Amino acid sequence: MQGAFRESRPPRLAVLQLRGLEHFLPDLVAGLAASGAVEVRVFTVTGPAVLAEALHWTDDPARDALWFEFCWPPFPELIARTEFGGRRVILRVHRVEAYETLHVAQGPWPKVDDLVTVSEDMARIVLQAAPWLERTTRLHVIHNGLDLARFVPATAPADPFRIGWCGSMAARKNPTLALEVLARLLEEDARWRLHITASPGERMVEEAVLRLVPRMGLGGAVRFDGTLPAAAMPDWHARNAVLLSTSLHESFGYAIAEAAAAGCDLAVLDHRGSEEFWPEAVRFGTVDEAVRLICAARPKRWRGLAEARFGLERQVAGVLAMLADRRPPALRERLMPLSHGAWRGVFPLREPADHIQHAILSTGAFYEAEMLEDLRRRLPPGALFVDIGANIGNHSLFAAGVCGARVLAFEPAPALAAHCQATLEANGLAARLSLRAEGAGAAPGLARLCPGPGHNAGRTRLAMEGSADAGAVPVVRLDDVLQEAPAVIKLDVEGMEPAVLEGARGILARHRPALYVETLTEGDFAAVDAILRPLGYRPEACFNRDPTWLFLPR
Numbered sequence: 001m002q003g004a005f006r007e008s009r010p011p012r013l014a015v016l017q018l019r020g021l022e023h024f025l026p027d028l029v030a031g032l033a034a035s036g037a038v039e040v041r042v043f044t045v046t047g048p049a050v051l052a053e054a055l056h057w058t059d060d061p062a063r064d065a066l067w068f069e070f071c072w073p074p075f076p077e078l079i080a081r082t083e084f085g086g087r088r089v090i091l092r093v094h095r096v097e098a099y100e101t102l103h104v105a106q107g108p109w110p111k112v113d114d115l116v117t118v119s120e121d122m123a124r125i126v127l128q129a130a131p132w133l134e135r136t137t138r139l140h141v142i143h144n145g146l147d148l149a150r151f152v153p154a155t156a157p158a159d160p161f162r163i164g165w166c167g168s169m170a171a172r173k174n175p176t177l178a179l180e181v182l183a184r185l186l187e188e189d190a191r192w193r194l195h196i197t198a199s200p201g202e203r204m205v206e207e208a209v210l211r212l213v214p215r216m217g218l219g220g221a222v223r224f225d226g227t228l229p230a231a232a233m234p235d236w237h238a239r240n241a242v243l244l245s246t247s248l249h250e251s252f253g254y255a256i257a258e259a260a261a262a263g264c265d266l267a268v269l270d271h272r273g274s275e276e277f278w279p280e281a282v283r284f285g286t287v288d289e290a291v292r293l294i295c296a297a298r299p300k301r302w303r304g305l306a307e308a309r310f311g312l313e314r315q316v317a318g319v320l321a322m323l324a325d326r327r328p329p330a331l332r333e334r335l336m337p338l339s340h341g342a343w344r345g346v347f348p349l350r351e352p353a354d355h356i357q358h359a360i361l362s363t364g365a366f367y368e369a370e371m372l373e374d375l376r377r378r379l380p381p382g383a384l385f386v387d388i389g390a391n392i393g394n395h396s397l398f399a400a401g402v403c404g405a406r407v408l409a410f411e412p413a414p415a416l417a418a419h420c421q422a423t424l425e426a427n428g429l430a431a432r433l434s435l436r437a438e439g440a441g442a443a444p445g446l447a448r449l450c451p452g453p454g455h456n457a458g459r460t461r462l463a464m465e466g467s468a469d470a471g472a473v474p475v476v477r478l479d480d481v482l483q484e485a486p487a488v489i490k491l492d493v494e495g496m497e498p499a500v501l502e503g504a505r506g507i508l509a510r511h512r513p514a515l516y517v518e519t520l521t522e523g524d525f526a527a528v529d530a531i532l533r534p535l536g537y538r539p540e541a542c543f544n545r546d547p548t549w550l551f552l553p554r
Contacts, residue, residue: 061086121273145315153263164240169201237262371543393423461494477503
């Protein structure tokens with residue numbers, strides 16, 4: 001009878017929150033409850049007894065779940081020491097825990113079934129901190145949602161010279177930049193006003209703003225509206241023509257979405273991850289760019305964007321879909337933004353714990369970027385770059401994307417070769433890549449593939465012994481397969497560099513390409529130098545953690 005009663009009720013979701021960290025929950029909880037698909041109850045945790053109460057309420061472990069809001073003490077410790085009896089455990093992570101603390105890096109992830117972030121950028125930050133996470137925990141991106149009925153543009157036009165700024169008085173909110181923008185605007189027109197509503201933050205920042213307002217001649221142009229309750233924010237936004245956001249980072253940017261829904265135009269500092277939510281037309285990088293955006297403001301033009309992307313119903317649907325999904329954790333591909341100078345692209349992240357992929361994930365830059373910048377000077381557009389030991393395509397992408405070169409890549413490991421191909425395809429550069437899924441050596445034949453450790457596929461190597469084993473990979477001689485003059489050849493083949501060079505003597509003698517050769521030991525360097533010196537090559541520079549020498553012909 002008890003089991004039948006449980007089946008007759010909806011699944012239960014116990015939402016556990018901490019005082020002072022509940023501000024992102026009310027609309028979501030109300031939306032989930034209104035859906036009828038799940039029964040929701042909020043528990044404000046003050047100690048273990050409240051968690052015990054939540055466990056008692058979620059009395060059908062196969063169907064019920066617990067949602068922990070913020071990876072913040074005492075939640076990590078509570079989760080680690082609690083036996084959940086088969087109940088699903090969900091933890092939502094926000095910017096502060098992943099970006100400013102070790103709570104995510106040290107999280108009890110084997111005890112957590114689902115981790116929720118509010119942006120792809122936050123998911124990448126989480127994986128930087130906890131690269132092994134997806135082996136035990138499903139990682140979801142569910143954007144925040146607004147109750148759009150609360151945010152309605154005013155019928156009367158907003159004051160065209162009224163700018164809004166809101167947030168906490170904290171350094172990461174960067175309020176002094178807003179003062180600089182206002183000062184520049186006032187040079188053009190004395191009617192501009194900046195209205196600030198702010199919650200208490202850092203004393204240093206508050207005092208800096210109060211000091212700079214008169215110092216910059218902004219007295220009377222800056223209006224402090226105090227700390228407003230959430231219920232008053234829709235009207236405050238609706239009276240502004242533009243919201244100026246100067247934050248150095250936002251995981252989502254609730255205030256920006258609220259302002260767009262209320263009819264404000266936007267001027268958003270182009271912080272990390274902002275491109276996921278806000279179009280290029282509202283993002284700025286300099287004071288002059290912000291001034292141009294504000295002077296050209298067109299209120300109400302982003303209401304449609306807010307309706308299409310940030311409605312509460314979309315967030316509720318995302319949470320319900322997650323609750324219905326019981327598939328086991330699995331690694332999934334994510335596209336990471338990647339840049340070098342003015343070039344912009346993406347890199348497919350498949351294994352966050354891999355050495356090269358984690359380096360790209362952590363920096364947003366190419367792996368071994370210093371060497372690649374040197375390469376750029378030697379590789380003209382349209383020239384041929386030969387990438388021997390291409391791995392997942394880091395160097396090949398740089399050559400094809402940043403340099404505009406053609407690439408002939410050799411990568412015998414099937415998974416790495418497929419990843420290399422996918423890397424260039426993700427950037428629309430597949431036509432510039434010719435990929436050979438084979439190794440290079442002193443003579444044609446077969447070799448045994450020896451995978452690197454799980455955290456560093458770059459240590460994958462070939463062994464000529466045991467080459468008749470099943471799964472052996474083909475090895476070719478560069479002199480036999482390379483039909484045109486290369487401008488640059490890069491070799492990173494875990495000790496087989498001398499063998500590759502032996503098989504390329506003809507190419508080196510005829511075409512004199514620049515060479516980048518990894519030599520992990522002094523013995524490796526001596527063997528490489530012994531081959532190249534008689535051919536007129538000399539070492540010119542050394543790059544990278546794993547010594548990679550530039551050899552140039554004299």
